[in-house]
Amino acid sequence: MAKALFQNTIFQDEDKARKALEAVRWPDGPICPHCGNSDQEKIAKIEGKKHTHRPGLHYCNECKGQFTVTVGTVFERSKVPLTKWWMAAHLFNSGKNGVSAHEIHRSLGITYKTAWFMMHRLREAMSDTNAGPMGGEGQSIQADETYYGNSSKRSKGYRKGHRHKAGVVALVEPKGRARAFHVKTATAETVRNILVTNAHRTSELHTDESRLYVNVGGEFAAHKTVQHGWNQGGHYVGKDGQTTNAVENFFGNFKRSMKGTYRFCSEQHLQRYLTEFEFRHNNRSGLGITDGERTALAMKGIEGKRLTYRTTR
Numbered sequence: 001m002a003k004a005l006f007q008n009t010i011f012q013d014e015d016k017a018r019k020a021l022e023a024v025r026w027p028d029g030p031i032c033p034h035c036g037n038s039d040q041e042k043i044a045k046i047e048g049k050k051h052t053h054r055p056g057l058h059y060c061n062e063c064k065g066q067f068t069v070t071v072g073t074v075f076e077r078s079k080v081p082l083t084k085w086w087m088a089a090h091l092f093n094s095g096k097n098g099v100s101a102h103e104i105h106r107s108l109g110i111t112y113k114t115a116w117f118m119m120h121r122l123r124e125a126m127s128d129t130n131a132g133p134m135g136g137e138g139q140s141i142q143a144d145e146t147y148y149g150n151s152s153k154r155s156k157g158y159r160k161g162h163r164h165k166a167g168v169v170a171l172v173e174p175k176g177r178a179r180a181f182h183v184k185t186a187t188a189e190t191v192r193n194i195l196v197t198n199a200h201r202t203s204e205l206h207t208d209e210s211r212l213y214v215n216v217g218g219e220f221a222a223h224k225t226v227q228h229g230w231n232q233g234g235h236y237v238g239k240d241g242q243t244t245n246a247v248e249n250f251f252g253n254f255k256r257s258m259k260g261t262y263r264f265c266s267e268q269h270l271q272r273y274l275t276e277f278e279f280r281h282n283n284r285s286g287l288g289i290t291d292g293e294r295t296a297l298a299m300k301g302i303e304g305k306r307l308t309y310r311t312t313r
């Protein structure tokens with residue numbers, strides 16, 4: 001682990017960690033979680049020497065309520081100090097492949113169960129950062145499907161064939177965003193539902209020659225195909241510039257990352273891992289986003305998520 005990680009004060013000082021969270025949650029000043037008041041004239045910081053005052057406590061003149069930055073968020077109930085949340089989010093967002101719950105558990109000195117809980121909350125936070133339809137006029141979207149599953153014959157539950165694997169459909173803007181969806185089976189209907197609800201129909205659709213995309217292709221500005229498995233994963237660009245290289249790379253990276261960091265995840269949790277991978281892809285360093293910015297984005301996404309330990313059991 002990077003030495004700098006432990007030198008950053010938000011990982012050591014609870015007060016600094018809280019202030020950093022205030023900065024990402026409230027860029028324009030505090031907002032009352034009870035009544036939604038954001039008029040800074042009507043919000044006062046409660047300061048004083050009394051030990052009864054929680055640090056970072058605010059008073060809302062509109063509803064006469066009190067609050068801190070964690071009220072109404074998952075941080076409030078978790079009992080995990082904010083310094084550790086920041087550290088987990090940082091470890092999660094440094095590098096390409098994420099981090100296992102086991103590593104978080106060891107690095108942060110918290111139970112495995114708590115580490116697992118924190119990671120899933122962070123994954124959920126990541127799902128809100130990728131809104132709005134993809135593509136648009138003059139842009140292309142690559143769509144493809146793959147199957148993901150336990151490929152080790154020695155592990156429990158191994159079964160041969162696609163039938164026992166989970167389907168994943170992904171949409172990728174070349175050089176842009178990606179979205180990935182866990183589906184039971186990829187059918188013409190499931191891929192159509194995903195495409196029409198996530199992509200601008202003014203986009204050009206690029207796929208392989210799979211019959212799944214034939215009908216929905218007609219609903220887009222254009223539908224261009226490349227031969228499936230051409231050159232066995234080699235890079236292929238059709239005569240009109242169409243390609244599925246970006247979506248194939250996305251799948252390849254996802255599978256490598258899962259193998260390296262998480263070994264295997266059950267089908268039940270697949271969408272969460274896809275969301276995490278998607279977040280990392282959409283906020284990658286190649287787009288000029290730093291580890292620190294990615295970390296702050298994940299922490300910001302937790303706001304308003306009123307989940308507790310109880311609801312996850």
Ligand SMILES: [Zn+2]
Pocket residue numbers: 032033034035036037060061062063064065
């Ligand atoms: Zn209020």
